[in-house]
Amino acid sequence: MTEVILPIREQAKVLHLIGEPDFRDVRLRWEYGGNEDEDLQKLLAFQIHYCELQAWGQYRCRTKVVDNFEEERSSRMTIETTTNKVPAGKRGRTYTTYISGLRMATTYSFEVRPVKREARDLADPQSIGSKIIIVPTKGFSARATQCLPHASEVEVSTGPFFGGRIAVEAADGGPERCSLQGNPNSAQDAYILRIHHEECGSEVNETTVATYVIVQENLPILTHSTRRFLVLCTYKPETLTVRAGINLPKTNPGDVLLETKPQGI
Known part of the structure; x- marks a missing residue:
């Protein structure tokens, strides 16, 4: 009898989250999902939780649910080297959204969480696959x-x-x-x-x-x-x-x- 060991598929995560700040808004871009379409079929939306970062901690926290996001398929990533280009593996899809109504010259934290069909609580802080970055808005x-x-x-x-x-x-x-x-x-x-x-x-x-x-x-x-x-x-x-x-x-x-x-x- 031959024993077959099946690999465990890695849970899809938010990857490569970046923020492009302006004076009163920030453009967020990230990747999500792998080669399996199953992850994308389960995806309902993304929940973005953001707060001002003050000396005493987080302040004026807000949450935005994004379900009409822009997306584009990106199958491979290429790393530039001094001699050639090396493929660095496969990626998911790239998503973009804008967070507006921010205060200028202020540092914010942004957390992007995937919301799936089986999720029991939209605001579950233990959401799997979330990503957090810190972005300051522009000042004078x-x-x-x-x-x-x-x-x-x-x-x-x-x-x-x-x-x-x-x-x-x-x-x-x-x-x-x-x-x-x-x-x-x-x-x-x-x-x-x-x-x-x-x-x-x-x-x-x-x-x-x-x-x-x-x-x-x-x-x-x-x-x-x-x-x-x-x-x-x-x-x-x-x-x-x-x-x-x-x-x-x-x-x-x-x-x-x-x-x-x-x-x-």
Whole structure:
């Protein structure tokens, strides 16, 4: 009598989950299922559980059930090497969905769970085959585009439908003298603020001009997304150097982005 040993088929899982963040939404992509169509026939939907990650833990958790997902069949994966392409085995199908209504400059956790026909509880935290990733949404960013002895320009990336304000913080502690208002009905995702150094209250010495720029999402309150940028313009007799830095006020002094660009004058 011959004994036959049958291999145990591996349970289908969510694989290769990635998130592509924007300012207020994240595009999720993942793979699910193997070569067996049985897994896909049992699949009813995917449940996406996502939370804000704060210092004290998860916050504002929500759940979305996706049953009208985009999908495409992908049978083989190829790994690029320096000499040739090596097939790395078979995969399932690729799925895509968007999670919108998120807060900008916020870190989220995303868990994708398959929901099958035999599932007893849609929200079962012990769902087999789930996958979790951490994705931060985009925040404000800025770069200096022009720097002259009398004026400088800063391009601020705000994302579309920005209804907040971009303003210069006067070095002498006086009221704001230079600002611009965003258009909440416009898909424009960046604004250019021209700073006239004397008029706007920049701090000027023989070789350097320093200007603080405040970017607010909501007025008149300061929210977690508010950013304060330090724009430094250093000029020399023959060249002009633009250096823009991002400073989070006294909270994370190590988070500094520098951009240096020589310009002729």
